[in-house]
Amino acid sequence: MTKKIVALGGDGIGPEVVNAAIQVLEAMGLYIEILKPLCGEAAIKKFGTPFPKEAMDLTNESDAILFGATEQASVFILAYLRWFLDTYANLRPIKYYEGVPTPIKEPEGINFLIVRENSEGMYPGREGDLSLLAENLPDYKDRLGKSFADYGTGKFAIRIFTNKGCERITKFACEKARERKAKGFPGKVACVTKSNVLKESCGLFQKTCEEVIKNYPELKYEHFYVDDMARRIVRFPKDMDVIVTSNMFGDILSDLAAELMGGLGMAPSACIGDKYAYFEPVHGSAPDIAGRGIANPTASILSSVMMLDYLGMKDRAEELENAVKEIYKEGKVLTPDMGGNSKTSEFTQAIIKKLK
Numbered sequence: 001m002t003k004k005i006v007a008l009g010g011d012g013i014g015p016e017v018v019n020a021a022i023q024v025l026e027a028m029g030l031y032i033e034i035l036k037p038l039c040g041e042a043a044i045k046k047f048g049t050p051f052p053k054e055a056m057d058l059t060n061e062s063d064a065i066l067f068g069a070t071e072q073a074s075v076f077i078l079a080y081l082r083w084f085l086d087t088y089a090n091l092r093p094i095k096y097y098e099g100v101p102t103p104i105k106e107p108e109g110i111n112f113l114i115v116r117e118n119s120e121g122m123y124p125g126r127e128g129d130l131s132l133l134a135e136n137l138p139d140y141k142d143r144l145g146k147s148f149a150d151y152g153t154g155k156f157a158i159r160i161f162t163n164k165g166c167e168r169i170t171k172f173a174c175e176k177a178r179e180r181k182a183k184g185f186p187g188k189v190a191c192v193t194k195s196n197v198l199k200e201s202c203g204l205f206q207k208t209c210e211e212v213i214k215n216y217p218e219l220k221y222e223h224f225y226v227d228d229m230a231r232r233i234v235r236f237p238k239d240m241d242v243i244v245t246s247n248m249f250g251d252i253l254s255d256l257a258a259e260l261m262g263g264l265g266m267a268p269s270a271c272i273g274d275k276y277a278y279f280e281p282v283h284g285s286a287p288d289i290a291g292r293g294i295a296n297p298t299a300s301i302l303s304s305v306m307m308l309d310y311l312g313m314k315d316r317a318e319e320l321e322n323a324v325k326e327i328y329k330e331g332k333v334l335t336p337d338m339g340g341n342s343k344t345s346e347f348t349q350a351i352i353k354k355l356k
């Protein structure tokens, strides 16, 4: 049966890299229909809103969504995909492809998965004036015995960890580790928190992960503090298998880890919920290079590989990933971020040629 994909390019380099991915997917002759409703700044200009009803209705009926990036004015699109569609599991694979320039000395064999909680924690920002907390929680005392009023004027940000949120994401990570183990990976889940300081919130995340993993006796469990993990990712990248962590820690660790595989131009991601899934590069709108035709579309193309896999088209996903692998191995057609001087369109055509 034909699958319905909705492509939402968004802003900046978003439409450029998503269009490249669409061209590749269309050239593959897949059983998919790709719909391209207007969204982002172009939709603001025409309809006065970044996410018109038509785009939202198509999104709601889609089998999967291919997303680019948004700038502040159209950030609602991202909020909708993430929080309204409840795509709580953000998968960010860190995989080195031969030929890609990277700051790591011996990158061959780097292959791990960051599973980032995508629906709670510090995002979306729940912030306000400290006076609000002082007025509403007059009896609250922190570990230093201070009340909110004692801190004077300022701002606060709230971090939410629910039992349900911690449970479903750690379970998701265990399932992924199990799948990877079946393919020959070590079968290790590293839970990353800062529970020595944030005993309640991170403590719940850690405790839940420890409980959930008991249902997976074949997996090995580890726990690291986030600062230690940042160091380990650089020092021991080949020791990693599956890392599960909360929203903001995952966001930061995955940008760091993306450098191991050559930078933001390479790093794909999937955001998966119980009903919906969207696929987007880890990078944002990169306004500094937008409109110049030099954005690297690899992250968006590899996000499409994840999408094909999610849709059950595993062989086709592998075929597309192999085309990307070959291009980097040859090293002839590279965008400027990879040290080459090819345009987005030339890179895209080179991938299409490989697929034929």
Ligand code: ATP
Binding pocket: 013, 017, 264, 265, 266, 282, 283, 284, 285, 286, 287, 288, 289, 294, 295, 296, 297, 299, 337
């Ligand atoms: P956001 O905060 O919106 O998630 P970000 O922190 O991921 O964004 P970007 O603006 O996407 O940051 O990218 C940071 C820099 O990395 C850009 O200025 C750009 O130079 C480079 N970059 C990002 N993506 C690409 C790409 N696909 N191709 C080439 N360079 C890129």
